[in-house]
Amino acid sequence: MLPKHVRYLAVVKADGYGHGMPQMVQRLMQSGVDYFGVANVHEAAEIRHMGAGWPILILSPVLPEETQSLIDYDLIPTISTNGEADTLNTLAEANGKRLKVHLKIDTGMGRLGVWHEDTEALLARIERLKHLELAGIYTHFSSADTDPEFTRTQRDRFIAAIKTTQDKLGPTFDQLLIHADNSSSLNSLTTDAPFNAVRVGLLQLGIQPYPNSALGTVKVDPVFSFYTKVGITKKLPAGTSISYGRTHTLTKDTTIAVLTAGYGDGIPIQLSDVGEVLIHGKPCRILGRVTMDQTIVDISHLDAVLPGETAVLIGQQAESEITAKQLSDRANTIPWETLCSITKRVTRVYVGSREL
Numbered sequence: 639m640l641p642k643h644v645r646y647l648a649v650v651k652a653d654g655y656g657h658g659m660p661q662m663v664q665r666l667m668q669s670g671v672d673y674f675g676v677a678n679v680h681e682a683a684e685i686r687h688m689g690a691g692w693p694i695l696i697l698s699p700v701l702p703e704e705t706q707s708l709i710d711y712d713l714i715p716t717i718s719t720n721g722e723a724d725t726l727n728t729l730a731e732a733n734g735k736r737l738k739v740h741l742k743i744d745t746g747m748g749r750l751g752v753w754h755e756d757t758e759a760l761l762a763r764i765e766r767l768k769h770l771e772l773a774g775i776y777t778h779f780s781s782a783d784t785d786p787e788f789t790r791t792q793r794d795r796f797i798a799a800i801k802t803t804q805d806k807l808g809p810t811f812d813q814l815l816i817h818a819d820n821s822s823s824l825n826s827l828t829t830d831a832p833f834n835a836v837r838v839g840l841l842q843l844g845i846q847p848y849p850n851s852a853l854g855t856v857k858v859d860p861v862f863s864f865y866t867k868v869g870i871t872k873k874l875p876a877g878t879s880i881s882y883g884r885t886h887t888l889t890k891d892t893t894i895a896v897l898t899a900g901y902g903d904g905i906p907i908q909l910s911d912v913g914e915v916l917i918h919g920k921p922c923r924i925l926g927r928v929t930m931d932q933t934i935v936d937i938s939h940l941d942a943v944l945p946g947e948t949a950v951l952i953g954q955q956a957e958s959e960i961t962a963k964q965l966s967d968r969a970n971t972i973p974w975e976t977l978c979s980i981t982k983r984v985t986r987v988y989v990g991s992r993e994l
Contacts, residue, residue, distance in 0.1 A: 640836065647673035647695065647817060649839035651681055656904075656977040657843060657862055658986050663688055666842070673815070675837055679707040686711040695740055695774070699750065700726075709733045714773060716742050718750045723764055730769035739764070740774035740815070743799050745792040747780045757799040774815035774835075775800050782820070783847060793818060797831055804832065821847045845962050845973055860962065863953030864980060866899035868917070869932065871943050880934055881926030886911050893938045894925065897949050902930040904980030905951060906969035909933075913968050915949040919956025922949070952976075 640646065648671040654662035663674065663685055675695045676682045682694045695714045700707075705725065708715055717723050717739050730737035741764065744751030752760045754777075764770050777796045782789045796818055804811045816832045821841035840847050844860040873893050880886040880894075895917065901907045905928050913924040915935055922935040937943050948955070952962050962973040969976065 643834055645672040645815065645835040647671075647675050647815075647835050647837045648842060649675040649697075649820070649837050650685070651675065651677040651697065651839075652978045655839060655843060655974065656980045658988070659684060660688065661986075661988050667692065673835070679704045679711065679713060682713045683707060683711050686713075693738075693773075705729050708737065709735055714738045714740060716740050716750065717760070717764065718742050718744075718752055720760060720763055723760065723767055723770065727767035727769045736769050736771050738771045738773040740776060741772060743775065743777045743796055745777045745779075745795040745799070746788065747778045747792075749778070751777065754795045754799040758802050761803050772814065774817065775803070776815075776817045776837075779818065779820070793831070800832065840973060843977075845977075847973065860953070862962070862977070864904070864951040864984075865953065866897045866903070866905075866915075866933075866949050866951060868943055868945055868947045868949060869896045869898040870945055871895045871937065879926075881910075881929060883927055886926040888925075892925075892936055893940075893943075895922070895935050895937045895943055895949070897933040897935060898931070899951075899984070900929045900931045900933050902981060903984050904976075905933055906965075906971060906976065906979070908969040908971065909965070913965070914960065915951055916953075916955040916958050916960060917943060917947065917949050919958050921958065 648666045650659050650662055650666070653659045659681065667689055673693045673695060674685055675697050676685065677698045679696060679700060682696060685692070685694055693714055696716055698716070699718070699722070700715045706729070707713065709729065715726060717726065726737055726739060741761065742751035743754050743757050745754045764772055777792065779789050779792050800816065815835045817835035817837055818833060820837045821839055841858060843862060844858040846858065871893060873891065874888055876888050876890045878888045880888065897915065899905055907928045909924050910927040911924065914921040915924070916922070917935070917937060918940050920940060922937055922940070925934045925936055935949070950960060952960055952965055962976055966973045966976045
């Protein structure tokens, strides 16, 4: 549903947002994405071992001991400073290469990137360095989900910062990848500006970052569900305190289920006493503190629950659903953290299509 001239940069960092990078990358390669974006050279190397040809952009700074990997794996680093430009030029010269780079512009995020008012000087420096090839320019919006006015300010700053480059390079400028939007800001993507790529992370996993945040009307279905199992059930009398710290005391006789997962698996401890799971398609409240390996829930309102039955943390059961955003809201966090926090000891089960 993207405009035809807009290329798709698939962001798959942090093990594909906890979904499993190899499986996710394989599917995206089959789906014809144009670019991959990762946090560091270790993630990039994993992709490169899966296939050649796809450009891979490193979105974070490359550490001194990692720079040779840029050459070995044909990777594209991000430049924010004069020092990075000089170091990478020296590296490329030593290897007899011309290294493609993306320039990042800080338009108000206050993190990586050259400050937008200083863009021209760094661009000129990159142009002078004979072993660097400018392949793209980008920025990152700090508050696309909550502050459309500041997002417009950032977008205007970005366009102004690259205008000089556009005038200087002429037709060559059209070969650059110009990107600013991610899943949260696609709704504000302007087709009359020089943008020709978007970075898509959460949305490609079927999760709307925020209501109405996608370009136009895009219906997506989550590809991810998070389940655990009932370990035991038992009845406890009124007045019994539950879990560490005794933060919850039963006000009536209660049947509980002890689930076989806790914060050691990625259930946020912030769900203690406020979260819910689905069992038999019905919400069951978390009682007391979430512990490392178990979570206690109230099942008094259900018919007989047996050990081994499924409890849904994220996903659908019968007619009910808990979304990643709903769980995150209750835990006072964001879906990105929720997904990345699901630990390695949680078994991933992949249900592929016939093409896979």
